[in-house]
Amino acid sequence: MDEENNNIDNNKSPLKKKNKKKFLTICTSNCQYDIVRRVAARFGMKEVSEESNWNLYWTDMSIGIERAKDMKRFQKINHFPGMTEICRKDLLARNLNRMLKLFPKDYNFFPKTWCLPAAYGEFAAYAKKRKFKTFIIKPESGCQGRGIYLTKNMKEIKPQDRNICQVYLSKPFLLDGFKFDLRVYVLITSCDPLRIYVYNDGLVRFATCRYKEPTNQNTSNVFMHLTNYSVNKHSRMYISDEEAGSKRKISHLNKWLKNHDIDINKLWRKIDEMIVKTILSAYPVLKHSYHTCFSMHNITHACFEILGFDILIDWKMKPFLLEVNHSPSFHTDAPIDKDVKESLLMDTFQLLNFNECDKKKILEEDRQRVRDRLLQGINIKDSSTNDSVDGTKASNEVFREQFKWEDQHMGNFRRIYPCFDDDKYQSFFIQGIASIYQNTLSSKARREEIAKTHREDTINYSKEDGNKKLNSKLDNLKVALESPNEVKKNNPSSLKKNINKFNIPLIPSKKSNTLIEQSKSSLSSSSRNASSLFTPSPINEFEEKERRSSLAERDFIIKNSGIIELIYSAMKKNGSLRPSDIKKYGLYYKLDETLELPESLHDYQKKLYPHNLTGIESDKKRFESMNKEDSNAKNFQLL
DSSP states (O other): OHHHHHHHHHHHHHHHHHHOOOOEEEEOTTOOOHHHHHHHHHTTEEEOOTTSOOSEEOOSSOOOHHHHHTOOTTOEESOOTTTHHHHSHHHHHHHHHHHHHHOTTTSOOSOOEEEETTTHHHHHHHHHHOTTOOEEEEETTOOTTTTOEEESOGGGSOTTSOEEEEEOOOSBOEETTEEEEEEEEEEEEETTTTEEEEESOOEEEEOSSOOOOOOTTTTTOHHHHOOOHHHHTTSTTOOOOTTTSSEEEHHHHHHHHHHTTOOHHHHHHHHHHHHHHHHHHTHHHHHHHHHHHOTTOOSSOSBOEEEEEEEEEBTTSOEEEEEEESSOOOOOSSHHHHHHHHHHHHHHHHHHOGGGSOHHHHHHHHHHHHHHHHHHGGGHHHHHHHHHHHHHHHHHHHHHHHHHHHHHOOTTEEEEESOTTGGGGHHHHOSOHHHHHHHHHHHHHHHHHHHHHHHHHHHHHHHHHHHHHHHHHHHHHHHHHTSHHHHHHTOHHHHHHHHHHTTOOOSOOHHHHHHHHHHHHHHHHHHHHHHHHHSOOOOOHHHHHHHHHHHHHHHHHHHHHTHHHHHHHHHHHHTOOOHHHHHHHTTTTTOOTTSOOOSSHHHHHHHHOSSOHHHHHHHHHHHHHHHHHHHHHHHHHHO
16 A cells, blocks of 8 residues: 555656746835736736846836846846936936937927026027916926926026926816826837837826916916826815716727817827837937846846826827826826726736746756856857857747737737838937937036036125125225214213223323223224124025025925815814905915905805805804904903
8 A cells, every 4th residue: 555655646746846837926125006016916926035036026216237237037127227318307308309400390299398507598598589488397307296386487497406497388278177188108018129019098187276378376376287196186176086087097088089079090199109209219328228238138128118108288189298207106096096007017917928938947048158158268259159149049039929929918008119100210210329329428418517517606606796795784884983973972081981880090091091992992893793783784695595495395385285275174164264364365275266255254155155054154153253252352452
C-alpha cells in the first residue's frame, strides 16, 4: 500500500507543477488610488514592494533616470520619460508656440499664450493694443485650479512671478446656460513606433454658476469661469446627476448634440487631430528620452501613459486645448466616476497584455548574457553583433504580435494614430529633428536667465526707490529741525530750565560748561529721536505689492473654502441675518440680484421663498423680537 501511495504522489507531482499558474505582480507604493489596486486584482495581479521583480509599477509621479535604468526587460511603468514636455503648462505653451511658427494653419487650436516673466514684454505690447481682452493667469506647474485667476487689468499681473498668461476664451459653447469642458482620456502604448488611442467615453465637467461674459465685477467668481471639479465641488449649486448634473458622461453630450443636429463626427475628428498634433510637438524629445533610458527593452515596450486632455469648445464648435494632465485623477467620489474610470482601467489592462513576457525566461537570458560577456573576452564583439541582429528580428516579430493583440482587444478605445490617412502628419515629424533637443535645452536655459535677471532688476529697483524716499524724508526732517521754531525751542534759557531739573549748578565753571554742552547735545539728539519716532517711515513699493498679493490670496482662499457660506447659513438658521447682511453677502452666494431690498425681512422672504409660509412666519416673529430689542436698547441709551 505504501508503494502504491508513493507512486500516486509521484504521478501527481508533475501535474501540480504544470498546473501552477504564473501570477503577475504590481507595485503601487506611490499610488494613492484604490481603483488601480482593485482592477489589478481582477487581472490576478499581486501587490509587491519596490525591491521585488514586479511586472508593473504604477506611480502618480513622473519617473526619474535611476528608476528607468534599474528596470528589467519584462517590466513596465505607467509614464514615459520626457512627457512633461506637454504636461507642464509652461513647456506645453513653449512647444505649441514653436510649432505655431512652423505650421501656423495647423497649430491654431490653443489660446494665445505667454510664459512669464520671459515673454512679459510681448504680453504687455499685446495687452496695450487690446484693452478689452480678459486674461487668465495660471501657475506654470499647478493643478486642480489652484492659483488660477482672471483679470482685465495688466497691472494686477506680477511680472516677476513664473506664470502662464492666456487670452481668456470669453465665448464658449454653453449647455443649459453653463460653461463646460471635456476630460478626454488618451492612451499611448508605444513611443517608437508611435501608437495613440482615445477612450470613447469621458467626463463633461460643468461650472456651477450660469455663465456671463467676464466683467470687472464677476472675474473673481470661480464657480462661473472655472470648470475644474476640485473647485466646483465646494459650491452649494453643485448637482450630482448623470443626466442633468455638474458632471456628465461624454456619451450623454454626444446624444444631446445629435438631437440638436450638430455634426459629431466632424467635432471628434478635429479633437483627434488636435491630440495627435499636441503629442507630435514633443515627439523628438519623447523618442530621444525613451531610447536613452530603455535601450535594452527589445521584448516589450517599457512604458505606457494615460493622459487627460482638457478641451473647451467655443460657440463656433471649434475645440481648443486648455492643458494636458500627466496623472489624471482616478478618484471615485461619484458613481459616474466609478463607471467611467473603472471601465477605462479595465480596457487599458486588457489592451496592454501583461502576460506576453515570460519573467523567468528573460531573467535566465540576462544571466546567461552576463556569463557570456565575462567568459568570452576578446570574441565578445562578434557575438554581440550577431546577438544584436538576431535580437532586432525577434523584437520586430514580438512587436507585430503585440500590435495584433491591441487591434483585437481595443474594447472601448479607438486608435487615432496610426490611421488610414496618417500621411497628413508626416510633415510634423520633420521639425529639424537634429537640433530640436538642443533648442529645447537652450530655450530652457535662456528662459531661466531672463527670469533671473528680471527678478533681480525688479528687486533692485524697489530697493533704490525705497532708499530715495527714505533720503527725501530725512532731508525734510533736517530742514524742519533747522527751522526758526526749533531754534526757539532749543534756546539757552530753555536749556537752563531743563538743566535745573537735574540740579546742575548755574555757577560758570569748566565742569558746568561741559555739563551744559553735554545736556545740549543730549537734548538735541533726544528731540531728533522723538521727532523721528512720530514721523512715518517711507513705504517700500515691493513690500506693499507683496502685502496686497497676500491679502488677495487670503480673500481667494476664504471665498473658495466655504467658510463664509457656513457662517451665512448658520446666521440664517438662527434668525440673526438682517436685510443689510443679505445684501452684503449676497455677492458670494449668487442670490437673485434682481430682487430689490425690501423694508422688512418678511417681504424679502416672501419673494425668496413663496412656498415656505411656516418658515416665513417664524422668521417674522424673530425679526419683530429683534426690532423690539433694538428699540429697548435705544430707549435705555436715551435714559
